[in-house]
Amino acid sequence: MMGRSVSFVRRLGASVVDGIWRLGFATRFMVLLLVYSGQSFRRLHLTIREIYFSGVLSLLIIIVSGLFVGMVLGLQGYETLQRFGSGDALGVLVALSLTRELGPVVAGLLFASRAGSAVTAEIGLMKTTEQLKAMDMMAVSPIARVVAPRFWGGVISMPFLAAIFSTMGVVGGWLIGVVFIGVDAGAFWSQMQAAVDFRYDVLNGVIKSVVFGVAVSLIAVFEGYDCTPTAEGVSRAITRTVVSSALAILALDFVLTSFMFRG
Amino acid sequence: MSFDPTHDEPLVCLKDVHFAYGERSILKGIDLSVRRGQVVAIMGGSGSGKTTLLRLIGGQLRASQGEVRVAGSDLSRLGRNDLYALRRRMGMLFQFGALFTDMTVYDNVAFPLREHTDLPPEVVRDLVLMKLDAVGLRGAGALMPAELSGGMARRVALARAVALDPMLIMYDEPFAGLDPISLGVVGQLIRRLNDALGASSILVTHDVHESLEIVDYVYFVSDGRIVAAGSPDEIRASTDPFVHQFVHAEIDGPVPFHYPAEPIAQALLGGRG
Ligand SMILES: Nc1ncnc2c1ncn2[C@@H]1O[C@H](COP(=O)(O)OP(=O)(O)O)[C@@H](O)[C@H]1O
Ligand SMILES: [Mg+2]
Numbered sequence: 001m002m003g004r005s006v007s008f009v010r011r012l013g014a015s016v017v018d019g020i021w022r023l024g025f026a027t028r029f030m031v032l033l034l035v036y037s038g039q040s041f042r043r044l045h046l047t048i049r050e051i052y053f054s055g056v057l058s059l060l061i062i063i064v065s066g067l068f069v070g071m072v073l074g075l076q077g078y079e080t081l082q083r084f085g086s087g088d089a090l091g092v093l094v095a096l097s098l099t100r101e102l103g104p105v106v107a108g109l110l111f112a113s114r115a116g117s118a119v120t121a122e123i124g125l126m127k128t129t130e131q132l133k134a135m136d137m138m139a140v141s142p143i144a145r146v147v148a149p150r151f152w153g154g155v156i157s158m159p160f161l162a163a164i165f166s167t168m169g170v171v172g173g174w175l176i177g178v179v180f181i182g183v184d185a186g187a188f189w190s191q192m193q194a195a196v197d198f199r200y201d202v203l204n205g206v207i208k209s210v211v212f213g214v215a216v217s218l219i220a221v222f223e224g225y226d227c228t229p230t231a232e233g234v235s236r237a238i239t240r241t242v243v244s245s246a247l248a249i250l251a252l253d254f255v256l257t258s259f260m261f262r263g
Numbered sequence: 264m265s266f267d268p269t270h271d272e273p274l275v276c277l278k279d280v281h282f283a284y285g286e287r288s289i290l291k292g293i294d295l296s297v298r299r300g301q302v303v304a305i306m307g308g309s310g311s312g313k314t315t316l317l318r319l320i321g322g323q324l325r326a327s328q329g330e331v332r333v334a335g336s337d338l339s340r341l342g343r344n345d346l347y348a349l350r351r352r353m354g355m356l357f358q359f360g361a362l363f364t365d366m367t368v369y370d371n372v373a374f375p376l377r378e379h380t381d382l383p384p385e386v387v388r389d390l391v392l393m394k395l396d397a398v399g400l401r402g403a404g405a406l407m408p409a410e411l412s413g414g415m416a417r418r419v420a421l422a423r424a425v426a427l428d429p430m431l432i433m434y435d436e437p438f439a440g441l442d443p444i445s446l447g448v449v450g451q452l453i454r455r456l457n458d459a460l461g462a463s464s465i466l467v468t469h470d471v472h473e474s475l476e477i478v479d480y481v482y483f484v485s486d487g488r489i490v491a492a493g494s495p496d497e498i499r500a501s502t503d504p505f506v507h508q509f510v511h512a513e514i515d516g517p518v519p520f521h522y523p524a525e526p527i528a529q530a531l532l533g534g535r536g
Contacts, residue, residue: 125364134361137321139347140378 029143029222033151036144040152046145050153054115058161061114062107066165069102070094070172077173078181090183091192094173095166099196099205100261103166105253108212111154111161112245116220119150120241123224124234132225147225151217158213159206166205204260211256215248272335273298274431274463275320280329282315289315291487292329297431297480302457302464304474306509307484313467314358316484317433320465321355322346334430351379354424358435360416362408368395368419369404375426394422397459398452414445418452425456431463432456438470446470450477471510475499483509 040047077093123146126132132142170192177183196202220241227237273296282290289312297303307313318324319331322338331338333349341349362371372391376382382390395401398418408416417437424432434453438446454477457464468474475481475495483491483505491498491506498506524530 129364130357130359130361131363133323134355134357135363136323137350137353137355137357138375138378139350140375141347145378 025226026222029225030218032141032143033148033218033221036141036148037152039144040148043149046149047152047156050149051157052153054111054119054150054154055157055161058111058114058157059164061110062161062165063168065106065110066103066168067172067175069106069165070098070169070174071176072172073097073102073169074173074176074181078177078183087181087183088187089191090173090177091170091188092195094177095170095192095196096201098166098169098173099201101205101253101257102169104162104205104208104212105249107162107165107209108158108216108249109246110165111158111213112216112220112249113242115154115157116216116241116245117238119154119217119220120224120227120238121234123147123150123221124227124229124237127225127227128229128231128234130229143225147221151221154217154220155210155213158216159209162205162209162212204256207260208253208256211252212249215252216245219244219248274334275465276330276332277316277320278330278332280319280326280331282312282319282324282326284315289487290319290326293484293487293489295482295489297463297465299430299463300457300461301479302454302466302477304466304468304478304481305484306467306469306471306474306481308469311484312487313484314435317355317435317465317467321353321433322350351375351427352430354427354429354432356417356420356424356432356434356437358439360408360420362411362416362420362423364408366408367404368400368406368408368411371408371419372404372423372426374423379427390426394426395419397425397456398422399448414441414449417441417445417449421449421452421456425460425462428460429462431465432460433465433467435467436469437466438468438473446473450474453477469509 073094074090077097078087078090081087081089081093123132126142126146132146135142135145174185174188178185178188223237223241223244227233275295275297277293277295280290280293281288293316295303295305295316305313305316315324319326319338320333322331322333322341325339334352336345336349338346338349362368363374366374369391372394373387376387376390380387391404392401395404398421400415400418400422403411403415403419408419411419421437432453437449437453441449450473453464453466456462466474466478475498478495480494481492481498482489485505491501491503493501498510501507501510
C-alpha cells in the first residue's frame with residue numbers, strides 16, 4: 001500500500017517535471033526560431049525554396065478543393081435562399097462564407113495535411129538520420145538552416161493559399177449558380193460587391209489565414225524537431241501535426257470569430 | 264608555431280570525466296589525451312559509451328563532473344558562439360554518414376564551405392573537387408546520397424568532415440559494415456588525411472586489427488572507465504586479460520556479454536513467485 005502510493009507520487013512528480021521540461025524546451029525552441037529568423041530572410045533563397053515546397057506544390061489541391069467547395073455552396077445556398085425567394089443573394093452568401101470562414105479554415109486544414117505533414121516528416125527524418133546533429137557539429141544551427149526557412153515558408157504561403165481557395169470557391173459558386181441554375185449574373189456580382197466589405201470581411205479573413213499559417217507551421221516544425229528519432233516516432237509526429245493543427249485551427253477560428261464578428 | 268605557448272598542451276584532454284543519461288551512469292571517470300598530429304583509437308564493446316565520449320568532446324553533451332578541454336578551452340565554460348567557433352575547426356564523421364539526403368554529393372561537401380566562408384563559387388568548386396579527389400570520388404559529385412554504397416557514403420562524409428581543414432577529426436565507427444577492401448581504403452584515408460592536414464584524429468571503433476595498423480595510441484573503454492592504453496605494439500604484446508580478450512575476439516572475459524540485469528533464474532522465477 002505504502003509502496004504503491006510512493007510510486008504513484010513519484011510518477012506524478014516525474015510527469016510534472018517532464019511537462020515543465022517540455023514546456024521549457026518548446027519555449028526555447030520558439031525563442032531560437034525567432035532569433036534565427038533574421039537569417040532566413042537574409043538568405044532568402046532558402047525560404048523561397050520552402051515557399052515553393054509548401055505553397056506552390058499545395059496549389060493544385062487548394063484550387064480543386066476550392067472549386068468543389070464553392071460548387072457545393074452554390075447548390076446548397078441556392079436551394080435554401082430560394083425558399084425565401086432571394087436566390088439573387090447567392091453571390092453574397094458564397095462570397096461571405098468563403099472570405100470569412102471557409103477560405104481560411106478549409107485551406108488551413110488542407111495546408112496542414114498537405115504541407116504541414118511533409119515538413120514534419122522531412123525534419124523528423126533529418127533528425128532520425130542524424131543530419132541535424134551533423135549540421136550542429138558543423139557549427140550550423142539546424143534551427144537557422146532547416147527550421148526557420150520552413151516556418152516562414154509556411155507562414156508566407158498560407159494567406160495566398162486561402163485567398164486562392166476563396167477565389168476558386170467564388171468561381172465554383174458562380175459556375176453552379178449563374179451558369180447551371182441560371183441566377184442573374186448581374187445580380188450575383190453586384191450584390192456580392194455591395195455586401196462584402198473589404199476591411200470587415202476580407203481583411204479579417206486574411207488575418208485568420210495568417211494566424212492559422214503561423215499555428216500550423218509552428219506545430220509542424222516543432223513536432224518534426226521534437227520527434228523521437230525512430231521510424232515510429234516520425235510517424236507519430238506526423239499524426240500529431242495533422243491532429244493538433246486541425247484542433248488549433250478550429251479553436252483559433254472560434255476565438256477570432258468571436259472577436260471579429262460580434263455584429 | 265613553435266612560440267605558441269599552448270603547443271605542448273594536448274589538443275584534447277579529458278580529466279576525470281563523468282557522464283550519466285538520467286540515472287544511468289555511462290562514464291565514470293575518464294582520463295584521456297590526444298596530442299597534436301596523433302591518431303588515437305578509442306575501443307570498447309557496443310554500449311560502452313564511445314559515441315557518448317565523442318559527443319562530449321564535440322560539446323554536444325556536457326560532462327556532469329570533470330573537465331573536457333579542446334584546444335586549450337574548457338568546453339563547460341564556452342557559450343554557444345564560442346562553441347560554434349571551436350566546432351568550425353572540428354570535423355566529425357557520424358556512424359551512418361549523416362549525409363544531407365536532399366543535396367548532391369557535391370553540395371554536401373560544399374555545405375561547410377558555403378556556410379562558413381565567403382569564397383567565390385569557383386574557389387568552392389576547386390576545394391570540393393580536391394576533397395572529393397582525396398577520397399577517390401571526384402567523379403561522383405552529381406550523385407545523390409541514396410545512390411551511394413555504404414563505403415562511398417562514408418568517404419563522402421569524410422570529405423565533408425575535412426572540407427574546412429579541421430584541426431581535430433572525429434570518427435564514429437568508420438569501419439562498421441564495410442567490406443574488407445573499403446575497410447582498408449577508409450583506414451588508409453584516415454591516416455593520410457590526418458598527416459596531410461597536420462590534424463589530430465580520434466577514432467572510435469571496435470575493429471582492432473584495422474585500427475592497430477593506422478593509429479599512434481589506443482585507449483580501451485569498459486564499464487565507463489579506461490581499462491587499458493598503449494601504443495599499438497604495446498597493445499599487441501599486452502598480457503592484460505581485457506586487451507587479450509578484445510584483440511583475440513574471445514567471447515568470455517572481463518567484458519560482460521550481458522547488459523546488466525538480475526540473474527536469469529531470478530527473472531524467470533520472479534514472474535511466477
Ligand atoms: N540518448 C540516450 N538516452 C539514454 N541512454 C542512452 C542514449 N544514448 C546512449 N544511451 C546509452 O548509453 C550507453 C552508451 O551509448 P553509446 O555511447 O552510444 O555506446 P557505444 O557508442 O560505445 O556503442 C548505451 O548503453 C546506451 O543504451
Ligand atoms: Mg556508438
